[in-house]
Structure formats: structure tokens, C-alpha cells
Amino acid sequence: MKKILNSPDSYVDQALAGMVLAHPAAYRQAGTKGRVIARRYTKEVGKVGIASGGGFGHLPLFAGYVGTGLLDSCAVGDVFAGPSLDDVEQALRVANLGAGILCVIGNYGGDKMVFGMAAEALEAEGVEIETVVVADDVASAPPENAVTRRGVAGVVLAFKIAGAAAESSRSLRDTAAVTRKALESCRSIGVALSSCTVPKAGKPTFELEDDAIEMGMGIHGEQGVWRGALRSADDLADEMLDRLQADCPLQGGDRVAVLCNSLGATPLDELYILYRHLAGRLASMEVEIAFPLMGHYATSMEMAGASLTVMKLDDELASLLQAPARCPHWKDLQCPE
Amino acid sequence: MKKILNSPDSYVDQALAGMVLAHPAAYRQAGTKGRVIARRYTKEVGKVGIASGGGFGHLPLFAGYVGTGLLDSCAVGDVFAGPSLDDVEQALRVANLGAGILCVIGNYGGDKMVFGMAAEALEAEGVEIETVVVADDVASAPPENAVTRRGVAGVVLAFKIAGAAAESSRSLRDTAAVTRKALESCRSIGVALSSCTVPKAGKPTFELEDDAIEMGMGIHGEQGVWRGALRSADDLADEMLDRLQADCPLQGGDRVAVLCNSLGATPLDELYILYRHLAGRLASMEVEIAFPLMGHYATSMEMAGASLTVMKLDDELASLLQAPARCPHWKDLQCPE
Known part of the structure; x- marks a missing residue:
């Protein structure tokens, strides 16, 4: 294996640490082990929060797209492995700006499960949450099983649509609806x-x-x-x-x-x-x-x-x-x- | 060779054509064979023009950095081979906005030669031209032979400095001087x-x-x-x-x-x-x-x-x-x- 790294075990954490050091005005780390990337500054209290999460190894996807008009927070797993429930719950708390949270995630079983459980925890506290699952990869299942398709690069466009809708003060319902409309085609x-x-x-x-x-x-x-x-x-x-x-x-x-x-x-x-x-x-x-x-x-x-x-x-x-x-x-x- | 291409002979020209098609508001092709990339719109008549050129295969360097506050034009050679004299001369003509031209190029013999010859042709017509040669690669020669060093990624920073100086209406002499100052360290x-x-x-x-x-x-x-x-x-x-x-x-x-x-x-x-x-x-x-x-x-x-x-x-x-x-x-x- 010929890669620029210090050890396989430190790969994700050192890369995330470097990303935040390189862009200190954009990102901060949250979560117990720094595995949540959040916006350094969030002034838009009252806007819909956009949260995501996924495995590492796809940069800029997922965590790199935390920013104004994009994601408010992102939970990061290991390389090609989904984030932990704790980190997803923390990502949702960071994205809770008072107008509900839209989760935009790829169609992977583990990611859907932890986002579902974390959403339940926050919903029990009265936070409104909607989830949009991206399943854009036509090669991964025929049309009749389109709901089982993987989420791939279409996630990036979904982030942009959702983030821009939230930034323009749309409601949670409207933000989710326009993101779903975008993904239909x-x-x-x-x-x-x-x-x-x-x-x-x-x-x-x-x-x-x-x-x-x-x-x-x-x-x-x-x-x-x-x-x-x-x-x-x-x-x-x-x-x-x-x-x-x-x-x-x-x-x-x-x-x-x-x-x-x-x-x-x-x-x-x-x-x-x-x-x-x-x-x-x-x-x-x-x-x-x-x-x-x-x-x-x-x-x-x-x-x-x-x-x-x-x-x-x-x-x-x-x-x-x-x-x-x-x-x-x-x-x-x-x-x- | 496992690459996404149609033929080795068409590699550069098809990539440049695709680049201009993908960013039609930014770039246009000039030169007899499209091997000069120029800004689609240039409103700044009277500013110093910034021109460059080099081999292909380094994108975004060189031609990708044509834009506002960066390059006005760039001549493109074959993969890892310098541009032709005709294209360099054409790139200089495109960059001639009435206040002189600064050429910012890497320290490669062929590039320096064609830029020198093209500059002479335009100088004979009364155009003022200065050239800054980037030689930032410390591995390529010891300090006592620093003038023989290759130009590598420092070229990107030189483009940014020169482009910003020209955009702020500095004279040719000042634009060249600040770019040289930047490259000293x-x-x-x-x-x-x-x-x-x-x-x-x-x-x-x-x-x-x-x-x-x-x-x-x-x-x-x-x-x-x-x-x-x-x-x-x-x-x-x-x-x-x-x-x-x-x-x-x-x-x-x-x-x-x-x-x-x-x-x-x-x-x-x-x-x-x-x-x-x-x-x-x-x-x-x-x-x-x-x-x-x-x-x-x-x-x-x-x-x-x-x-x-x-x-x-x-x-x-x-x-x-x-x-x-x-x-x-x-x-x-x-x-x-």
C-alpha cells in the first residue's frame, strides 16, 4: 500500500484534523472524537438545518460540503464505513437551528439506520426532522427496484439544492419537498x-x-x-x-x-x-x-x-x-x- | 495504458474543447488550432495583460487559470511539451489590452525561447513586455544554481499575484516587480x-x-x-x-x-x-x-x-x-x- 499516511488507524482522524486546520474559517470539529464536522460560524438561527453523514474516503463528499448554502453538519465514519449513532445524533444537534432538520444521506443500510435512530431521539424532544435518501446509481438496481439503488455523486447536487433552499428561509417541509423533486430526475x-x-x-x-x-x-x-x-x-x-x-x-x-x-x-x-x-x-x-x-x-x-x-x-x-x-x-x- | 480518451493524438485538443464547452462563460479558444485559451470576456482594456503557456497534462495549470484576476491568455502545447511560437505570439496578442503584457512562465528552455521570440515580435510593434520566470523547485538544483531550477506549483501563486496586481490597475513595471518579489521567497x-x-x-x-x-x-x-x-x-x-x-x-x-x-x-x-x-x-x-x-x-x-x-x-x-x-x-x- 503506497499512501501518504502515518498509520491506517489514524488515517481518518488525522485527515479530518488537517482539513479543519487548513480551513479554519469554514469548519470546526464536534462530537466526542471530532468525527462531526460543523460550520465554524452559523448565524442563521431559525433556518432549517441540513445534516448528513457517511463513510470517509470520498472527499470532498460528505464532510467537505459543510458550508453556507450547503450542509450545517456532517457525521464521519471510518473509510467506507458509516458514522456512529453518537456522532449522527451530535451532528443533528449541531444542525438544530430552530426550524427543523433535513437529513440528506445516501441509500446505505447502516447510514439509514443510525440516522433513523438519531432522528427518533431528537423528535422525542420535539425537534422536527425529515430525511431524504439519495438513490441515484442506475447501475445498482433496475427501475422496478429503484428504491434499493445506491447513492453516489447525486448526493452532491442534493446537498446544494437542500442547502440553498434552507438558506432562502424555506420551511422544513418545502426544503424536503424541493430536494425530493430534484432527485426524482x-x-x-x-x-x-x-x-x-x-x-x-x-x-x-x-x-x-x-x-x-x-x-x-x-x-x-x-x-x-x-x-x-x-x-x-x-x-x-x-x-x-x-x-x-x-x-x-x-x-x-x-x-x-x-x-x-x-x-x-x-x-x-x-x-x-x-x-x-x-x-x-x-x-x-x-x-x-x-x-x-x-x-x-x-x-x-x-x-x-x-x-x-x-x-x-x-x-x-x-x-x-x-x-x-x-x-x-x-x-x-x-x-x- | 488505461485512460479515458479517444486517441493519443486527439488527447490535448479534445480535452481543451471539452474544457471550453464545460465553462463557456469563462473561456474561449483562439489561435489557429484552438491551442490558445483566452478569457471569454475581457472588459479591462487598459490593464496589464497576463499571459502564460506551457505543456499540457498539468490541469488546472496552466490554461485552467485563465480568468479574472488571473491569466488573460495561455498557449498550450502537447502533453509535457511546450507551446508553439505561433500560439505563444497569438496568446500575447490576446493579452495585449493596451498597458503592456507580463508573461509568467515556468523555467523550461523551450518555453523561455518561444516566449522570448514572440515578445520580440510584439515589442517590434511597440508593445511593452516583461517576463517573469518561475524557478521554485529546490530539488532541481542547489542554491548556487537556483536560476536553473524548474518551475512547478509556485507558478500558480505567481499567476494569482500577477493577476491581482494587474486587476488593481498597476503598471507593467509594478506588476512585474511584485511578482518577482513574491517569487524571491x-x-x-x-x-x-x-x-x-x-x-x-x-x-x-x-x-x-x-x-x-x-x-x-x-x-x-x-x-x-x-x-x-x-x-x-x-x-x-x-x-x-x-x-x-x-x-x-x-x-x-x-x-x-x-x-x-x-x-x-x-x-x-x-x-x-x-x-x-x-x-x-x-x-x-x-x-x-x-x-x-x-x-x-x-x-x-x-x-x-x-x-x-x-x-x-x-x-x-x-x-x-x-x-x-x-x-x-x-x-x-x-x-x-
Whole structure:
């Protein structure tokens, strides 16, 4: 295992400590062991709190997206392992700003269980809580079992929508509703070119032959829809877009957000090569890309590969995505002058 | 070679096309073959133009940093190969906004030659041009040969200083002078954990044994100062900081910018683990980190490893680094609320 670390046991805690040291104006650590990341300053008493949590190893997801117009708090587990109940409960307490809490989490059994239990504890004290579960990975189950699908990079867009809605003083019910609406037409799929290594395991999660890739692999190395020879970037882009469209068709006049995400080792160069073909396909269909995001958003440490997320937008969703957000890992790629 | 591409020959051009398609409000392509990236909108007629250029494969460096408060134009070569004279001349013409042009480039022979020739052509037409050459890599030559050192991630900080100075209406002479001042106390060093593969070569630039790393390797795989077994993150951080300090000592009361940069495959997790120890060392020396940057700034495609850049700051330099910039790849990590 060739990684810059001190020991597998200290990997998560030292990385979180470094993240907070590097961005002292943005983050603080809470929870008994510092495994809750919270906003350094929260002035918006009275707004809906947005809380999340998940395994580590996906930075900037999950904890990196704590910030204004994004998350108020995030509970952090071990690498590829969900957060503890104590930390999730603490994350909810931090996010309790007096107008209820919206939990936005990926569709993983352990995460749902601890968020459910923590929510019950706070609800018993009179705090209103809603939970939105992101299940955007079309490769992980067919449409008839869509509720079992994994949550992948679509979580990032859900954070942005929920955070912007809460920041604009919407109620808990409205914030949850608009986030659910956004996810109804949000789909993702990934392709892995290599594995990654969980520090405590010390060896790659799986092996991919020198010439093999896996379409549809999950961000923890969950099995995909096929394993086979590497194809051209354009062929990969076509297959990924076709699979998303088979599940959630696009038509002329639609507006979409597109998130072209590196799983870790894949450089911007390759994302842009993928995007070039996608943009051409969507333009020929007269689908407008109103919100393109390119880069490292939901990673699997040093895994090589990319994921594609497409979300259909109406005026309300487009406006929430474009609303300002402040966070060390949120880049405004629109760059209006 | 396992990369998302269509062909090695189209790698650079398709990636640049995708970059411009993804950020249409920020970039446009110029030059006979689209190998010049320019700002989509430039309203600041009368300001000093900031131009750069270099090989491809380092995104966001070089061309990604075209934007307000950064570069006005950038000429792009092939992977790890400098831009053509024609494109550099075109980049200078684009950056000519009526108040002279500052070229900020890395210390590579080919780049210096074509920028020198292009500058002569424009100077013959009466355009004032200054050139600042970045040579921040302490591993590439001893102090007595510092003028031969390679330019690495310090180039990013030089772009930011020069761009902010130009944006604040300084003269060409002042913009060049403050950029040179910044570079006087800017030093970098990198450590590589793996090679990368130039698409047209089709195989890794070099081989590193499974347990070996190379301290001081250049961003194109140039030989470093030692090759040996992987060490702990804290030991790597100590050695990197010690080598920078041996060249440009820090003392209590100093303020610095710190850029902890992934060479590609190395995830944020590992950068934060490195940074945690660096921040502790600097705090114990009573050196203030006034400007921390963490992430992918100057990469070598999918190379694993990291570089550390430290720049001493005075009030003027701190203010120029903190000035707003708008570019798809510039993140404001300060996040004041």
C-alpha cells in the first residue's frame, strides 16, 4: 500500500484534523472524537438545518460540503464505513437551528439506520426532522427496484439544492419537498478503471485486469453491470448517457445539470474528453446544459474512473443550484463576469 | 495504458474543447488550432495583460487559470511539451489590452525561447513586455544554481499575484516587480509515489518499485534527490519543509502561503494528513499560515504524489493573494462568512 499516511488507524482522524486546520474559517470539529464536522460560524438561527453523514474516503463528499448554502453538519465514519449513532445524533444537534432538520444521506443500510435512530431521539424532544435518501446509481438496481439503488455523486447536487433552499428561509417541509423533486430526475452511473485501497485493509478492494474496466461499479467497489475491455471515451460517454436516459429520458427543450466526476486518479483532462462528447450529444438533442460541474466531487480515494450524473432542472431547481454557496470545496464554475 | 480518451493524438485538443464547452462563460479558444485559451470576456482594456503557456497534462495549470484576476491568455502545447511560437505570439496578442503584457512562465528552455521570440515580435510593434520566470523547485538544483531550477506549483501563486496586481490597475513595471518579489521567497518540492503515462508514449514515463517513492521528482518525471522506501506522512512533511527551509529560512513572526498540491492520484485525505503535521510544525515556530491552498493545482495527470510550496508574505502579497479571482479552477478557500 503506497499512501501518504502515518498509520491506517489514524488515517481518518488525522485527515479530518488537517482539513479543519487548513480551513479554519469554514469548519470546526464536534462530537466526542471530532468525527462531526460543523460550520465554524452559523448565524442563521431559525433556518432549517441540513445534516448528513457517511463513510470517509470520498472527499470532498460528505464532510467537505459543510458550508453556507450547503450542509450545517456532517457525521464521519471510518473509510467506507458509516458514522456512529453518537456522532449522527451530535451532528443533528449541531444542525438544530430552530426550524427543523433535513437529513440528506445516501441509500446505505447502516447510514439509514443510525440516522433513523438519531432522528427518533431528537423528535422525542420535539425537534422536527425529515430525511431524504439519495438513490441515484442506475447501475445498482433496475427501475422496478429503484428504491434499493445506491447513492453516489447525486448526493452532491442534493446537498446544494437542500442547502440553498434552507438558506432562502424555506420551511422544513418545502426544503424536503424541493430536494425530493430534484432527485426524482437525477441519475448517475460510474465506470471504474482501477480499484482503490482501504488503508486498514492494506491491499486493493478488488483486482481489475490491466486492460479491464468495470461499468457501473459503486463508489466502494460494489459490483457493476459489466467488466470488459477499455473502450474509447466517446463510447463510454455514449453508454453512460444511454443508461441514464433509459431510466430517465431526456427530450428537446429539457435543461439539465451535468456532473462529470473523477473517482480520484482520473485527471481533469479525461473528464473534459468525456464531457466534450456528452455536450455534443446533448446539444444535438437540444438539451441545454444549464449547470456543468467538472472535477473531484465524490471520490473513492485513488480509484481511477469517472461518474456521470444528470439532473433535469426546472426554473426553481436551476435557481437553487446557481445560488451562491461558500465552502472550501464548492467551486462556482459558472464564472459570470 | 488505461485512460479515458479517444486517441493519443486527439488527447490535448479534445480535452481543451471539452474544457471550453464545460465553462463557456469563462473561456474561449483562439489561435489557429484552438491551442490558445483566452478569457471569454475581457472588459479591462487598459490593464496589464497576463499571459502564460506551457505543456499540457498539468490541469488546472496552466490554461485552467485563465480568468479574472488571473491569466488573460495561455498557449498550450502537447502533453509535457511546450507551446508553439505561433500560439505563444497569438496568446500575447490576446493579452495585449493596451498597458503592456507580463508573461509568467515556468523555467523550461523551450518555453523561455518561444516566449522570448514572440515578445520580440510584439515589442517590434511597440508593445511593452516583461517576463517573469518561475524557478521554485529546490530539488532541481542547489542554491548556487537556483536560476536553473524548474518551475512547478509556485507558478500558480505567481499567476494569482500577477493577476491581482494587474486587476488593481498597476503598471507593467509594478506588476512585474511584485511578482518577482513574491517569487524571491517562494520554494517548492514534490514527492512522487508513482509515474504517469504520456498518452502518445503509451507506457509509464518511469518505473517506481512497489515500495519506492522519489523525493524531489519534477512534474514531468525529472529525476529527484533520492529514491527509497515510503516513509510516514509526518516524516515526508518534515523532510519537505526542512528542504524548503534550508533554502529559504522561516522564523517566528513570518507569514506564509502554503500550497499542498496533489500531483494527480493522491486524494485530499492524504494532503490533509500531510498538512496536519506541517501546520503543527509551523505553529510551533510561530509562523502564521495566512493562505492555505489544498488540492489539485499543478498535476502530472494521474501521477501519485504531492508537492509543497511555501511563499513568505508581506502585507502587499497577502492582500494580492486574497483578492477575489474568478475562474472555474480557482477556489477561495478562505471562506469568510
